[in-house]
Amino acid sequence: MLLALDMGNTNIKIGVFKGDKLLMESRLATNYNKTEDQYAIQLLDILRLYGVDNKGFEGAVMSSVVPPLTNTISRAIEKVTGVTPMIVGPGIKTGIDIRIDNPAQLGADLLVGAVAAVAQYGAPCIIWDLGTATTVSVVDDERHFRGGAIMAGVGVSIEALVSRASQLPKISLEALRYVVGTNTIASMQSGAVYGTASMIDGMSDRITEELGCEAAVVITGGLGREIASCCRRKVIYDDNLLLNGLRIVYNKNKK
DSSP: OEEEEEEOSSEEEEEEEETTEEEEEEEEEOOTTOOHHHHHHHHHHHHHHTTOOTTOOSEEEEEESOHHHHHHHHHHHHHHHSSOOEEOSTTOOOSOEEOSSOGGGSOHHHHHHHHHHHHHHOSSEEEEEESSEEEEEEEOTTSEEEEEEEEEOHHHHHHHHHHHOTTOOOOOOOOOSOSSOSSHHHHHHHHHHHHHHHHHHHHHHHHHHHHTSOOEEEEESTTHHHHHTTOSSOOEEOTTHHHHHHHHHHHHHOO
16 A cells, blocks of 8 residues: 655645555644654554555655645654655656756645646646635646646635725635625625636636646636636636645655
């Protein structure tokens, strides 16, 4: 089996693969204050919850956008599984030619998302990751990673709005039948969901114009399902895109 972890600013997504098959996926909250033993206990509990033998792993791979926790999580994985995880970073083979100003600045999550999108949906492709930040990555028809854009995530935007406007309540994200909200909560939900969907449609149009051709549009991330359903463009929602990218990268680099 292969253990794959994608560590983001809010959550750590965990996946267990047997060959190409994803046996389970789960999430842990990212917490700067936890020790490696605390993370190890949580990881072990999750594996046991799904009936996974923690000593049955032949390898592990992880990506991280939280450098202060990378070594902590790596040591926790080693304590639980007995294997040292492969960490996505400089020197790792991906099959993607990074053509941005400074390739070392590219986030590991964006890279593995691009790897999976190209492998599963072809190039060119536009990858939207809706997490703490909303990011878009662009891969052209020659598998060159051309760059992208970064925006405040949907959840972060709502939190900022609620904190600055005393009469606005906290809301859950739901796709409404109508764009025009008839009360405060519905209006906020419409703005968050349809506003983000419209941004994805509009930005994707502009990106395809720059590429000079149509491209597959792939959406991933915990907030993506509701928003993808409201896009007017044809989009693909893939919640496990980054886990599959990690699996592909591991297989390209394992000895």
